[in-house]
Amino acid sequence: MTAWRHFFAILPECLLILLRAAVTTIEITLGGLLVALVLGLAIALLRRSSSRGVAVIAAAYVEVFRCVPVLTQLFVIYFGLGQIGFRISPLPAAIVGFGLNGAAYLAEIYRSGIESVPRGQAEAGSAIGMTKRQAMIWVILPQAIRISLPPIGNYGVGLLKDSSIAVAIAAPEITFAATNLINQTYLSTQIYLLMALLYIAMSLPLSHLVRRLERRSSRGVRA
């Protein structure tokens, strides 16, 4: 019980430290998501390339990143690249790692979004004289991205939590800060609970937002 009393005495201080670290968590999440959004779209489009080589490479990228843990990817980027002379500090390493990994997932999300746009849409585009590329940009993609928004949102919420893994490369995010606090205070139960609550406080509102988005888009617009 004395441990809890001690914990509550230092709670404001702990919370402040964790909240400051939460900024880094958010940076990793948003940075990684941005990289993944752009790279993922490129990969999804390359998979549809008429050049077989390009399409295969894009598919292989997705498959490799789908089948290897993101932690391993972070280690390769942070420790591996460091070994061969490319020293990156933890924060950018985490952003690049989660971004490369997320691109594979988002490419799949975009792909199924593109596939779920009815074929008649592309045909209607070419019927009014659009090229394939124009039909993709002006007809298919706007609809596909709309369909993809809820799963992308889910991916973002997942990323917020997965960013905790960046503790392994010493990125100064929430989990890292919590572990440091425990090394000073030995209050592991209390501080990890506080940490879990903080993650929940950040992710629950977001996932409710996504669920509302899902409901709205399942009502959808029908042309």
Place this chain on the structure above:
Amino acid sequence: MQTTATAPLVQLTGVCKAFGPLRVLEDIDLDVARGEKVCLIGPSGSGKTTLLRCVNHLEQPTAGHVYVEGKLFGERQVNGRYLPLRDAELARMRSTIGMVFQTFNLFPHLTALQNVSIGPVKVLRQSRGEAEALGLELLAKVGLAEKRNVYPEQLSGGQRQRVAIARALAMRPRLMLFDEATSALDPELVGEVLNVMRQLAIEGMTMLIVTHEMGFAEEISDRVVFMDKGRIVEVNGPHELFRRPQHARTQSFLSAVLQKKPFQ
């Protein structure tokens, strides 16, 4: 309500159904005698399907009651109050009323024969052998014995609906409900399903049928019920109702539906 030989097989008294503010059925009274065939017709949204679904309590009436063979259906009465039945009792009661859906609702993970025999095996606790013998007999009756080991997705719409009828018959129902059984079918497949229904009618099955096939309704039914806006507008023998409709709404509905094939 007591059970007598002359009591109607099905009796609806004051049945109302509302979905939230939307009133779908208003104060429906209807009797169906044993062996009688009654067709429900009317414009879409008139409440025909909801009425049918209230009979076996797929929809619980918001007011009013259903009696089958004189016994309160789907509810029990305790000290003058009506309470919903427990799951198992409701299930046992429902097993005595067959229903055929517009969308067939065959079980896609079961073969035609398994679709027909699963009720007898799981609900009536018959042996598998017994249930499959009955199932084969019924599949033969609807002309599909050779399809016994085929899954629903490999059957045409008409064949699916005939399996669905056999599935309902396997429970040896006292009453069959048909909810637009041919509406989802391609025109050339409607006949085979109607033939099976015709055969059932000849054998004396009590049938309550929601249909858009006016010719069939006139041919098969003992009485036709015309519904509009959740109410029963007119009930009469088929020839009277189709040829000499009494109400203006019945007349305008029939003239709209039958304009291509005038009577008289």
Place this chain on the structure above:
Amino acid sequence: MPTTLPQYVATWLPEMIAAAGNTLRMAVFAFVFAICLGLVLALARLSGRRILAGAALTYVEVIRGAPALALLFLIYFGLPSLGIVLPAFLAAVIGLGMNGGAYVSEIYRAGISAVDRGQREAAQTIGMTSGQTMRYIILPQAARIVLPPIGNYAIGLLKDTSVASLIGASELTLRARDLSSEYFMPMQIYLLSGAIYFVMAAPLSAGVRYLERRLRRGR
């Protein structure tokens, strides 16, 4: 002492393959835990009993709100203060299983609600009780629908076992970390461990894609 890369790989590989065996064992145990817990949670949420459904919902929301790593840390570093000391491997299995149960229950729930309403009604009209309807009609169909997402979950779980290295559970990633601090060749070692994960997960991934394609065609 090895001098060329192939020689190094020949030294590392047996150790890493042995550790990969642990990774697989951890994944299988956690998977079994998760699919059982998930079924219990899903049935509780669909039971129609408010307290049961509410408890299950709370569990799912809380677990899904926090990182798996937080759960592992709580179990491994937090429980000892309550006098419960678990070996790292067991703590990882329990943590990953508890975490997975929440996700799997959502997959089951989505699968069950994806079965057409007409199926339930058809079962009711031939006199099946809710229990019979669930058992003979809904669950067999839901099982097919949930197979691909469950497969995806299994792939994710196989990879997530790597996180157990952070509580010192002996598995592939921990072995790779140890080797890399012994040989100072993190690039080669982590790429090799990545390749081993790939070899384990790729067949699963191919299986899931096959199932998805087959299901999209129909049965």
